[in-house]
Amino acid sequence: MKGLQGQPSASDDRAPAKPGPGRKLALSATIGPGPKLCQHGLALVNHGDCLDVMRRMPADFVDLIVTSPPYADARAHTYGGIRPDEYVPWFVERAVEMHRVLKPTGSFVLNIKEKAVDGERHTYVLELILALKREVGFRWVEEYIWHKTTSAPGKWKYRFRDAWERLLHFSKSDDVKMNQQDVRVPVGDWTRTRLRNMSANDRVRRESGTRSQVGRRISAWTDRKLVYPSNVLHRPPVCHNTGHSAAFPEWMPEFFIRLFTDQGDVVLDPFLGSGTTFRVAQALGRHAVGIDLDRDCLDRFLATIEDEFVTGEPLSAANIH
Numbered sequence: 001m002k003g004l005q006g007q008p009s010a011s012d013d014r015a016p017a018k019p020g021p022g023r024k025l026a027l028s029a030t031i032g033p034g035p036k037l038c039q040h041g042l043a044l045v046n047h048g049d050c051l052d053v054m055r056r057m058p059a060d061f062v063d064l065i066v067t068s069p070p071y072a073d074a075r076a077h078t079y080g081g082i083r084p085d086e087y088v089p090w091f092v093e094r095a096v097e098m099h100r101v102l103k104p105t106g107s108f109v110l111n112i113k114e115k116a117v118d119g120e121r122h123t124y125v126l127e128l129i130l131a132l133k134r135e136v137g138f139r140w141v142e143e144y145i146w147h148k149t150t151s152a153p154g155k156w157k158y159r160f161r162d163a164w165e166r167l168l169h170f171s172k173s174d175d176v177k178m179n180q181q182d183v184r185v186p187v188g189d190w191t192r193t194r195l196r197n198m199s200a201n202d203r204v205r206r207e208s209g210t211r212s213q214v215g216r217r218i219s220a221w222t223d224r225k226l227v228y229p230s231n232v233l234h235r236p237p238v239c240h241n242t243g244h245s246a247a248f249p250e251w252m253p254e255f256f257i258r259l260f261t262d263q264g265d266v267v268l269d270p271f272l273g274s275g276t277t278f279r280v281a282q283a284l285g286r287h288a289v290g291i292d293l294d295r296d297c298l299d300r301f302l303a304t305i306e307d308e309f310v311t312g313e314p315l316s317a318a319n320i321h
């Protein structure tokens with residue numbers, strides 16, 4: 001199997017889980033610590049403020065949250081903006097629930113980028129990172145940068161074109177589930193020329209001249225086809241979704257779902273939008289849970305997927321058995 005975006009994937013040998021008839025609401029979980037899913041899949045789409053919906057979810061239930069929330073004040077005409085000055089308390093209230101529903105080994109990946117206000121970058125994303133850590137209790141594990149390789153050219157009075165976004169990785173504990181081997185990337189063409197004529201020095205481990213204690217042996221790259229990626233992800237902003245003004249590309253949830261979950265794990269997007277995270281999670285054999293405030297948006301999403309696999313019943317203690 002190729003990656004969803006056609007990229008070769010190190011975990012291609014993993015077949016997606018087959019949807020079963022019980023997928024409608026076949027969640028067999030115990031409320032409280034250690035919820036257990038039965039063999040059938042789960043696909044739940046909920047309408048409402050994710051704050052209210054998550055409050056009805058059990059604690060320690062979700063393996064991964066991948067989401068792009070409404071950005072401050074952005075696209076107010078589409079789904080209501082939150083003023084940049086009010087953004088942190090608004091988000092923190094919801095993040096408390098995200099933290100509660102996340103399993104101790106789980107991860108939370110937040111795609112966000114601050115806007116510029118009055119000719120300077122607003123600081124709400126920086127303040128949000130601090131608040132998620134200090135007020136909510138998340139650990140800030142990493143910041144991945146999405147470098148948009150084909151962003152449109154442009155120039156503003158004080159800035160050049162904005163060609164990157166943040167992908168913030170938070171966790172609940174220091175015991176994070178992480179399948180690093182599943183997101184390896186092709187080693188690249190540089191090895192063809194670099195490894196063709198190796199010197200004797202290339203065949204022994206040599207310490208860095210900067211005394212950083214980082215050493216390397218060039219010949220170790222011979223025959224390596226896949227390597228671990230860096231925390232800068234160079235990808236185009238191509239989306240295959242339609243009907244949503246802020247959909248993110250499929251490779252993004254795919255990368256993090258492969259990295260932070262196994263088949264049968266639960267993936268939540270509390271700001272579902274066009275359902276990119278949801279669809280990718282399902283395609284990779286994970287259980288998908290999505291929430292969106294906008295009824296029209298949800299209806300458009302539901303129309304694009306196989307109804308028999310999805311239930312719109314509210315997720316609550318009553319229907320989790």
Ligand SMILES: C[S@@+](CC[C@H](N)C(=O)[O-])C[C@H]1O[C@@H](n2cnc3c(N)ncnc32)[C@H](O)[C@@H]1O
Pocket residue numbers: 048049050051067068069070071079241244246247248249270271272273274275276277291292293294297
């Ligand atoms: C940036 S979009 C998400 C796009 C999504 N990542 C995709 O690929 O399509 C944010 C979504 O959050 C929804 N939303 C805004 N406030 C919400 C809230 N309080 N609870 C749930 N959904 C909300 C909006 O309706 C919108 O569809």
